[in-house]
Amino acid sequence: MKEFKILAIIAALVGITYYGIEPYAHHVMHPEVKAADFTFKDLKNVDTSLAGNTENGKALVEANCIACHAIESAGHPAMMPNADAAASYGVVPPDLSHSGRMYDKNYLANFIFDPVSAMKLSHKYPVGGAKAFPMPAYNWMTPQEIMDVVSYLQSVAPKVAEKDVNKVTYDAACGRCHSMSYAKFEATTPKDAIKAYMGATPPDLSQYIKSRKEHYLHGFINDPQLLLAGTSMPRVGLNEKAQEEVIAYMEEVGDSKKAERESVGLWVMLYTLVFAILAYLWKRKIWSEVH
Ligand code: HEC
Ligand code: HEC
Numbered sequence: 001m002k003e004f005k006i007l008a009i010i011a012a013l014v015g016i017t018y019y020g021i022e023p024y025a026h027h028v029m030h031p032e033v034k035a036a037d038f039t040f041k042d043l044k045n046v047d048t049s050l051a052g053n054t055e056n057g058k059a060l061v062e063a064n065c066i067a068c069h070a071i072e073s074a075g076h077p078a079m080m081p082n083a084d085a086a087a088s089y090g091v092v093p094p095d096l097s098h099s100g101r102m103y104d105k106n107y108l109a110n111f112i113f114d115p116v117s118a119m120k121l122s123h124k125y126p127v128g129g130a131k132a133f134p135m136p137a138y139n140w141m142t143p144q145e146i147m148d149v150v151s152y153l154q155s156v157a158p159k160v161a162e163k164d165v166n167k168v169t170y171d172a173a174c175g176r177c178h179s180m181s182y183a184k185f186e187a188t189t190p191k192d193a194i195k196a197y198m199g200a201t202p203p204d205l206s207q208y209i210k211s212r213k214e215h216y217l218h219g220f221i222n223d224p225q226l227l228l229a230g231t232s233m234p235r236v237g238l239n240e241k242a243q244e245e246v247i248a249y250m251e252e253v254g255d256s257k258k259a260e261r262e263s264v265g266l267w268v269m270l271y272t273l274v275f276a277i278l279a280y281l282w283k284r285k286i287w288s289e290v291h
Contacts, residue, residue, distance in 0.1 A: 033215055033216050033218075033219040033227065034219055034223075034226060035218070035219065036218045036219055036221070036222035036223070036240075036243065037222060037223070038104060038222070038239060038240045038243075039106070040104055040106045040107045040110070040118075040237055041106075043106055043107060043110035043117070043118055044110070045110050045113045045114060045139070045143075046106075046109040046110050046112075046113050046143045046146050046147070047143045047147075048105055048106050048109050048147065048150075050143055050144055050147040051147070051151075052144075052147035052148045052149070052150055052151025052152070052154075053144075053148045053151065054148070054151045054152050054155045056145070056148040057148035057149045057150070057151050057152025057153070057155075058152045060141070060145055060148060060149050060152070061096075061149055061152050061153070062076075064138065064149075065096065065149075066079075067079060068085075068089065068093040068135070069093045069094065069095065069096045070093075070095040070096070070097075071095065071096045071097055071156060072095055072097050073097035073098075073156045073157065073158045074097070074156040078095070082188050082189065082190070083190055083193075086189045086190055086193035086194070086197075087193065089134040089135075090134050090193065090196070090197035091134070091176055091177065091189045091193070091194060091197045091198075092176045092188045092189045093134075093135070093176075094172060094173075094175075094176050094188075095172065096153060097156065097157065097158065097172070098157055098158075098160075098168060098169065098172040099153050099157070099172070100150070100152075100153035100154030100155065100156065100157040101154070101157035101160075101242070102157075102169050102172060102173060102238055102239065102242035102245075103237050103238060103239065103242070104237050104238065104239040105150060105154075105239075107237025108150050108153070108237065109143075109146050109147060109150050111237060112138045112141070112146050112149060112150070113137065113138060113139050113141070113146055114137045114139055115133055115135045115137060116133050116137070118235070118237060119234035119235050119236075120223070120224070120225050120234070120235045121133070121232075121234055123230065124199075124232060165245055166245045166246070166248045166249035166252060167183075167249050169238075169242050169245040169246055169249070170245070170246050170249040170250070171185070173236055173238060173242065173246055174205065174236070174246065175187060175188055176188045176189050176194075177189060177194055177198065177202040177233075178202045178203065178204065178205045179204045179205075180204065180205050180206050180250075180253055181204050181206050182206035182207075182253045182254060183206070183253045187202070198232045198233075199232050200231075200232050202233070205250060205254075206253060206254050207254050208250060208254065209247070209250040209251045209253075209254040209255050210254055210255055214247055214251070217247050217250065218243060218247065220233075221235075221236050221238060221243055221246065222235070222236075222237075222238075222243065223235055
């Protein structure tokens with residue numbers, strides 16, 4: 001009877017800790033992160049149901065974008081070395097070869113129309129403020145013209161081999177700001193320039209898969225302001241697949257032993273199980289002699 005009372009007290013204490021205190025502590029220390037929203041429904045300046053004309057898009061891009069952006073896949077190299085581009089614009093304008101593949105279509109169209117609101121940086125670049133965002137807003141283009149540009153960018157995006165795609169997407173989406181030293185990757189914008197431009201140094205992302213975890217990263221890339229209000233990191237409007245590639249790359253680099261670790265776990269449990277059975281049989285043998 002005594003044993004049952006002790007068991008009941010232990011069960012009650014464990015229950016209170018597990019169901020009463022733990023969820024509360026968890027909810028305070030790790031507030032719930034909203035799932036990423038890949039519809040970008042707050043952006044509605046451009047009617048993205050219009051079918052784009054690739055030929056016209058090509059002319060528009062050549063007239064408006066390649067002065068700043070390389071598009072290697074379409075044969076447009078960068079106009080100047082990275083250090084000079086950073087000195088001119090604050091940050092190296094990314095190569096647009098992969099943008100048609102990795103950005104959400106709605107985000108991309110609305111970004112071209114108004115980069116600051118698409119990136120959710122209006123607090124940093126208020127209308128009429130002293131600082132201007134380095135990329136002009138193409139709000140003078142008609143929605144049809146913007147969709148032509150989007151269609152052209154989609155048409156020049158090369159197919160990337162499965163084994164390389166995670167790194168390629170990371171470099172194209174994050175590489176102008178974030179180094180990844182464990183992969184020997186240096187951000188394209190020089191260190192001092194990027195700090196001056198952003199007002200904060202973008203951290204080296206080698207270990208962020210461990211410190212922030214996948215779920216947080218999904219929410220953060222998709223809407224940084226929601227998780228870190230006032231941060232200078234822009235929203236990066238990746239589609240779901242591209243975002244998964246970026247996070248998979250962070251995991252490949254920062255937690256390369258994950259699969260191995262998880263498979264070892266199974267063997268450890270099996271070992272404990274075999275050991276428990278042996279211990280039980282041994283106990284039975286000893287006690288049978290005592291009785
Ligand atoms: C005066 C230079 C300049 C011109 C012209 C320009 N851009 Fe940009 N663009 C930039 C810079 C600088 C950035 C990076 C800004 C940042 O990360 O804060 C950028 C970023 C981008 C991005 C990345 C968006 C993201 O979410 O990461 C895309 C896509 C883009 N530009 C498309 C275009 C297109 C399409 C055109 C032509 C219609 C164009 N740009 C014209 C300077 C320019
Ligand atoms: C235009 C530059 C820029 C780009 C592009 C960019 N970031 Fe950032 N990022 C920053 C800056 C600056 C910070 C530091 C923000 C701060 O301290 O408020 C940051 C912070 C972060 C953090 C830390 C968040 C935290 O909780 O502390 C993560 C994770 C991150 N970025 C991931 C990414 C990923 C992944 C991409 C590509 C999909 C990306 N960033 C693209 C500039 C950038």
